[in-house]
Amino acid sequence: MSVALSMGLETVLYHGYEATGDVTGFPNIGTYLIFGVILVPIYIMVISWFAGEPRDTKTGLLGVSYLVGIAAQMWIGMFILTVIIGLVFYGGMPEPLGAAGPSNDSPIFGFL
Structure with missing residues (x-):
């Protein structure tokens, strides 16, 4: 029962989002938007x-x-x-530093 509850909580917490394949943060659309559009005034100023x-x-x-x-x-x-939050709430290092995806041996699920 504990494993089923743990898997159910993971489904609720992760909402079906998968890992981004070792490119967390880069080169997603937000990166191009921030560095290519939003920072243009800073580029002009410099x-x-x-x-x-x-x-x-x-x-x-x-x-x-x-x-x-x-x-x-x-x-x-x-x-x-980010590293502290990953260690405390998700039981390991964030994706670029550790394994991709959710961990079943997370401390947040340890009480189940």
């Missing part, structure tokens, strides 16, 4: 720092370093949070 008048290369490089630092902080923080 290009204008170096191609516009008056040019100040030192300030432009400072701005680029700020943008890289903020982006790295967000991506690294979310990566660490």
